[in-house]
Amino acid sequence: MANHSQLNFQDAASPIMEELMGFHDHALMIALAICSLVLYLLTHTLTEKLTSNTVNAQVIELVWTILPALVLVTLALPSLRILYMMDEINEPDLTLKAIGHQWYWTYEYTDTKDLTFDSYMVQTADLPLGHFRLLEVDHRVVVPMNSTIRVIVTADDVLHSWAVPSLGVKTDAIPGRLNQTSFLASRPGVFYGQCSEICGANHSFMPIVVESTPLANFENWHSLMSS
Template sequence: MMLLLKRLTMLAMIVVATVGAAEPALAGLGQPSPWQLGLQQSATPVMDNIIWFHDFLLYIITGIAAFVLALLIVVMLRFNARANPIPSRTTHNTLIEIAWTIIPIMILMFIAVPSFKLLFLQLNVPPADLTVKATGKQWYWSYSYPDNGDFEFDSLMLKEGERKEGQPRLLAVDNEMVVPVNKTVRVITTGADVIHSFAVPSFGIKIDAIPGRINETWFTATREGIYYGQCSELCGKDHAFMPIAVHVVSEQAFSAWVEDAKKKFARDEAPPSSAVAAAQLLSR
């Protein structure tokens, strides 16, 4: 018993030391951090609610696990062969049976209320200030801005020699999706070939991009910066190399970017974006 206690104490010390050492990287803003524990930092109201609900469930699960552990210890100590040489012949207990039926139902109802509120918040798209169409293709994303002009561009992952200092590996792209801060952005998704999935952890969004179908989600980024995500639906051999980069800027900077993008990505001044992207992929 003493040896077991010593081992458990040592394990607890190791866990505490690991968590303490990793504390600065518990959660990254817009991208994963080395040795990260927990979810990425929130940048939207939806993600704020997701983190709250996650922590809320963690407390409940921890309490249930501790209760079950206490019951196991009591059973091992009080109802072993040495303590009870003559075993009990109890077949049922009405009170206990009622309790273990009603209490779990109450716990699930306690969980269901905030769960449904969060689902409603995620699925009910509010009036949007901006709409962005994201089209998943093997293996890159194309973005268009129906509210801001007739232009579309492709967003491909940067290769090793193309990344600048500070740009994350496997996440940085050549053309980022740009949106204004503190504006409600409606994202509509579709797929050009197979099923993809548009996911940005710091925004708390994940929506499938399905060929022949339009899905929608939304976010309101409350902080400027670059937020990364990835395709989250297995879509072929280069699925792992299909990042998403969303650059949140001020409203003035966004307006300036739109004017520049209209010239840079104008549909009638460039070959079809899919052909250009396909050529770039083949050149790799």
């Protein structure tokens, strides 16, 4: 989860998020190289006496036309690869439906025995010692680790957005429309997210909590919740 004064992403908990962090570093290095070049040219211009009688410089014009195009290609290719990876959902192990309301989430597990529950934020006065304010919920989304989870996202009233940064997931919840995304939690843990679309007065108070556990623990939890 996020920490105070944090400048970087949260720790990745899925292959997609690892790819996104790698692309972020790749783009940042290119931006740093461009800024360094511009700063050097500005410094050189301000400190050196320049005179030029050049009327026609086709080579220079060719270079500053081709070079930016190459930079854009080096950004576009890995970006498109990750984009297609995020949209690809092949034979999910579990399907979860998330329905946004003002201001809570409803979750449905429909692959086996139907399991449906609402997930509300735990009020500060009811929060156990050591838990996170404005992030804890009364019922977490529990999923098996190392399994492909398909999430179908919709809304009951206004626009919402189901987002968990550590898993690299953010999907809009639109009334009357079903959007889908997927993730694979590569390690056990508890991952926090929040509604990422302004949805009214209590928009800040509908957190998302995903708990990744071994398959045996998930089966025990599912049996307990279904009974």
